[in-house]
Amino acid sequence: MYKHDVLIIGAGLAGLRAAVEATRLGLDVAVISKVHPVRSHSNAAQGGINAPLTDRGDDWEGHALDTIKGSDYLADQDAVEIMSSEAGDAVIELERMGVIFSRGEDGRLGTRRFGGQLVARTFFVGAITGSAILHVLYEQALKHGLNVYEEWFVTDLIIEDGRCVGVVALDIKTGTLHSIWAKTVIMAAGGAGRVFEPSTNAIICTGDGLALAWRAGVPMMDMEMVQYHPTTLARTGILLSEAARGEGAYLLNSEGDRFMLKYAPQYEELASRDVVSRSEQTEINEGRGIDGNVLLDLRHLGREFIEDRLGYLQEVAVEFLGIDLAEQPVPVRPGVHYIMGGIKTDVDGATVVPGLYAAGECANVSVHGANRLGANSLLDTVVFGRRSAVHAAEYIKSVDAGSGSDEHLNATKARIQSLMDREPNENWAAVRNYMANEMTKGIGVFRDQASMEGAKEAIRNVNERMPKIAIQNKGKVFNTDLIFTLEMEFMADVGNAIVHSALTRKESRGAHFRTDITERDDENWLKHTLAYHDPDNEDGVRVETSPVTITKWEPVKRVY
Amino acid sequence: MNSKLKVSRFDPETMGSGQRRWDEFEMDLHPSATVLDALIQIREEVDGTLALRCACRASICGSCGMRVNGEAKLVCKTRIADVAEEGATIVIEPMGNHGIIKDLVVSLDPFFDKVRQVDPYLQPDAEPEQGEFVVNNDSMENLLTAMNCIMCGACVSDCTVLEVDEAFIGPAALAKAWRFVEDPRDDQRDERLKELNEVEGGIWDCTRCFKCVEVCPKDVAPMDRIMEMRDMAIEAGNRNTSGYRHTESFSKSVKKHGRLDEARLAVESAGYTNIPRLIDLAEIGVKSVLKGKMPPIVPHKADENEKITRIFERVESERNT
Numbered sequence: 080m081y082k083h084d085v086l087i088i089g090a091g092l093a094g095l096r097a098a099v100e101a102t103r104l105g106l107d108v109a110v111i112s113k114v115h116p117v118r119s120h121s122n123a124a125q126g127g128i129n130a131p132l133t134d135r136g137d138d139w140e141g142h143a144l145d146t147i148k149g150s151d152y153l154a155d156q157d158a159v160e161i162m163s164s165e166a167g168d169a170v171i172e173l174e175r176m177g178v179i180f181s182r183g184e185d186g187r188l189g190t191r192r193f194g195g196q197l198v199a200r201t202f203f204v205g206a207i208t209g210s211a212i213l214h215v216l217y218e219q220a221l222k223h224g225l226n227v228y229e230e231w232f233v234t235d236l237i238i239e240d241g242r243c244v245g246v247v248a249l250d251i252k253t254g255t256l257h258s259i260w261a262k263t264v265i266m267a268a269g270g271a272g273r274v275f276e277p278s279t280n281a282i283i284c285t286g287d288g289l290a291l292a293w294r295a296g297v298p299m300m301d302m303e304m305v306q307y308h309p310t311t312l313a314r315t316g317i318l319l320s321e322a323a324r325g326e327g328a329y330l331l332n333s334e335g336d337r338f339m340l341k342y343a344p345q346y347e348e349l350a351s352r353d354v355v356s357r358s359e360q361t362e363i364n365e366g367r368g369i370d371g372n373v374l375l376d377l378r379h380l381g382r383e384f385i386e387d388r389l390g391y392l393q394e395v396a397v398e399f400l401g402i403d404l405a406e407q408p409v410p411v412r413p414g415v416h417y418i419m420g421g422i423k424t425d426v427d428g429a430t431v432v433p434g435l436y437a438a439g440e441c442a443n444v445s446v447h448g449a450n451r452l453g454a455n456s457l458l459d460t461v462v463f464g465r466r467s468a469v470h471a472a473e474y475i476k477s478v479d480a481g482s483g484s485d486e487h488l489n490a491t492k493a494r495i496q497s498l499m500d501r502e503p504n505e506n507w508a509a510v511r512n513y514m515a516n517e518m519t520k521g522i523g524v525f526r527d528q529a530s531m532e533g534a535k536e537a538i539r540n541v542n543e544r545m546p547k548i549a550i551q552n553k554g555k556v557f558n559t560d561l562i563f564t565l566e567m568e569f570m571a572d573v574g575n576a577i578v579h580s581a582l583t584r585k586e587s588r589g590a591h592f593r594t595d596i597t598e599r600d601d602e603n604w605l606k607h608t609l610a611y612h613d614p615d616n617e618d619g620v621r622v623e624t625s626p627v628t629i630t631k632w633e634p635v636k637r638v639y
Numbered sequence: 640m641n642s643k644l645k646v647s648r649f650d651p652e653t654m655g656s657g658q659r660r661w662d663e664f665e666m667d668l669h670p671s672a673t674v675l676d677a678l679i680q681i682r683e684e685v686d687g688t689l690a691l692r693c694a695c696r697a698s699i700c701g702s703c704g705m706r707v708n709g710e711a712k713l714v715c716k717t718r719i720a721d722v723a724e725e726g727a728t729i730v731i732e733p734m735g736n737h738g739i740i741k742d743l744v745v746s747l748d749p750f751f752d753k754v755r756q757v758d759p760y761l762q763p764d765a766e767p768e769q770g771e772f773v774v775n776n777d778s779m780e781n782l783l784t785a786m787n788c789i790m791c792g793a794c795v796s797d798c799t800v801l802e803v804d805e806a807f808i809g810p811a812a813l814a815k816a817w818r819f820v821e822d823p824r825d826d827q828r829d830e831r832l833k834e835l836n837e838v839e840g841g842i843w844d845c846t847r848c849f850k851c852v853e854v855c856p857k858d859v860a861p862m863d864r865i866m867e868m869r870d871m872a873i874e875a876g877n878r879n880t881s882g883y884r885h886t887e888s889f890s891k892s893v894k895k896h897g898r899l900d901e902a903r904l905a906v907e908s909a910g911y912t913n914i915p916r917l918i919d920l921a922e923i924g925v926k927s928v929l930k931g932k933m934p935p936i937v938p939h940k941a942d943e944n945e946k947i948t949r950i951f952e953r954v955e956s957e958r959n960t
Contacts, residue, residue: 114692115747117790118700134770174771177761177822179786182776189776204786210699211786218760252740281694282679314669317697387780395697398716400671508683551687554652557741560687 083109084475086261088233090116093439094267095216096464102223104472111228116217120269120281124209125320127201128457130166139163149195149351150448151589152634158426158444162462169461170202177215191325195351195452206320206391236295237487243435244481247491254555258488262475263434265467270440271573275415276515277316285566286573288441292422297430298609300443302420303581303591307524309355310375311414321453324348331374332367343639350639353450353590356413360524372410413524419447428467436467449589504547507564514541527595535578541571576610579620583608601634640670642719647732649739674714690742701789705743706732711793713856734796750792753808757816764826772824785818787857794851794861806840810851810861817864829875836877842868843882881908894951897941901934
């Protein structure tokens with residue numbers, strides 16, 4: 080029987096940071112991930128990690144205010160205070176572990192500017208910051224001999240007496256199901272970009288963690304807050320980092336104008352992401368786009384600078400588009416990138432289900448509110464990944480392990496067998512592609528009642544088709560047909576929570592911009608939406624609201 | 640764009656180890672489609688049993704290493720149009736030098752075991768009292784070469800040494816080792832070099848075939864990293880290896896005669912006191928004589944070999960200044 084003190088689901092930055100901490104605390108720790116740790120989507124974070132380093136003149140309150148303003152005042156300010164004040168130590172610690180952060184002339188950590196901030200406080204490794212940190216955390220995991228269930232897919236959480244005490248998981252390489260028992264489970268399973276199409280997200284970002292926790296009774300908070308990144312490639316959704324603009328790149332419309340000067344006179348191309356994406360979409364909608372794109376122009380930065388500081392961007396532009404950034408501007412458009420919403424946790428990562436913690440993109444603490452600042456996601460993962468491990472370590476002192484019964488495992492076995500036995504009918508990919516396209520149409524950069532209702536209908540259609548999805552592959556070893564079908568079920572839950580949360584919020588705030596209600600409404604909507612799994616309600620969802628924590632920054636009009 | 644793919648299939652549940660089947664697929668693809676786009680389309684629309692790994696689609700996660708027309712590539716960044724003429728068949732196989740789990744999915748356990756073997760984590764004697772390690776930016780940019788490695792396994796797939804010698808640590812793990820040897824924050828440099836110099840399958844086992852440099856999708860150039868570590872190991876005083884003796888004997892011979900003295904090279908590489916190896920060599924020598932393959936005991940000299948000697952002398956004097 081597999082048994083641990085702490086089981087962490089997901090091996091990206093949040094999961095590995097939690098694992099390193101729990102291991103240092105002397106606990107029996109294991110990480111379970113459907114891909115090898117270094118394949119995790121944290122890799123794709125390019126531009127950097129924010130941290131106000133107080134010993135060189137920055138102040139954490141400045142970063143906190145930028146974050147809160149970026150969030151359109153929906154972030155909980157107590158959580159932001161924690162993130163900003165712990166940021167410096169978190170980044171220094173990563174450096175000491177071996178991250179090869181870029182330096183200044185003095186040999187100390189160097190910075191670049193990022194969106195929504197006038198201070199340069201983003202620490203970086205070329206344009207591969209996420210990858211560079213992920214590989215270093217994996218090195219630390221190897222150093223500590225961390226136990227990793229590699230390529231194991233979690234199908235269910237085990238809940239006993241209201242407590243989370245483990246998981247049921249499928250070993251993808253053998254096709255066998257197992258129970259893994261743990262005194263506490265930390266969910267660090269990443270985002271859900273694949274609910275939309277196109278998306279910058281990896282094929283693995285299917286919202287598994289969100290749906291698993293949701294089914295166990297944890298609400299998903301502020302799920303309408305879906306970030307469209309301003310610079311993605313049209314057909315594939317592949318990301319070109321904000322670092323380009325951080326280093327001085329321009330956005331141009333079809334007339335060659337730097338249109339951001341008009342929308343954000345002070346921050347220009349480095350306004351917050353929701354603002355830049357809306358500005359781009361406005362230019363495109365008003366006929367100043369180029370085939371549905373605007374242009375990202377780096378030419379004035381010069382070849383040497385581009386290759387030294389933004390090498391990976393150049394690689395992507397050349398390999399995927401055949402465009403040399405030093406010679407030609409690249410067509411970009413807003414694309415789904417990140418979900419601010421997630422499993423509701425407190426500042427220690429705890430959810431309402433005892434024993435279940437969450438950190439990283441799947442969680443919502445909330446520090447990003449209605450719009451996340453670039454380079455705050457990596458910070459979120461390491462700060463709250465660590466905190467969730469520390470708190471989980473305290474929690475397990477007072478609890479026993481679960482029963483060890485085979486009941487849960489057997490229930491999952493029966494459920495999967497019935498999936499495998501279905502007669503040929505629907506195909507998961509057709510259902511997924513339909514849903515993802517409809518979600519992008521309905522929950523876009525701009526949305527209104529009708530578009531969101533359309534997405535709701537699409538999700539209903541998906542839920543009707545879901546029980547008919549048949550699995551063509553009858554084998555056990557590496558049966559991705561089965562995995563994708565299970566992921567499809569997770570994505571449908573996440574999509575459902577998104578559309579119902581979006582329909583609930585009757586205002587425009589951050590990424591949730593309604594063309595039919597264009598103003599922010601602090602009087603009625605300075606609130607979080609909480610989507611609960613509720614089989615008794617229509618569509619199986621119940622949306623409630625809860626107040627936003629304001630400490631010292633009263634909401635004011637947001638101008639960039 | 641019309642494309643034909645020939646895909647290697649292996650199902651461990653119905654086929655014996657070493658067996659494979661070829662499936663052909665013909666499809667219409669976007670002109671800028673990648674090999675990965677094609678494989679995903681097959682998996683989603685034609686054959687849900689096709690097993691492959693992929694995640695980011697943007698050449699950063701390292702999941703989708705495969706052989707395309709015989710060469711290891713990341714299929715997400717390999718455009719169909721770049722590997723085949725319109726209508727020509729593209730052959731997709733799993734990577735080499737890795738055990739096959741199913742279809743295009745290989746086992747990377749041995750790969751990561753070798754990464755583990757080089758103690759792949761920073762080992763400073765002490766941490767700074769406060770703040771970060773203060774180091775030159777050039778030293779960090781230097782490490783970017785190796786930090787670009789995404790552990791996709793392409794170099795290992797096409798490594799010609801691993802094909803015949805499983806003990807070789809291999810290009811990826813050695814590039815990882817280089818990353819710590821070159822990191823000014825690491826205090827185990829000499830110990831690392833000594834180990835890599837002496838261990839079975841270490842830095843001297845590379846045959847400089849350039850294959851890893853050619854196939855690496857991230858320009859890590861593992862072979863260059865290995866060669867740099869050889870120099871560093873020698874400079875750090877690690878000379879009691881056949882690898883070092885081999886390079887010394889090689890250059891001494893060329894400097895002196897303008898040609899390689901093969902007989903002496905074999906003996907000097909082994910070392911004059913290495914009796915067991917010398918007995919082996921004697922045996923090989925006898926066989927060579929019988930087959931008429933024995934190199935001349937007294938080496939031929941190149942025409943005007945003194946010119947070559949002068950080149951050597953000039954390079955050596957430049958190196959010393």
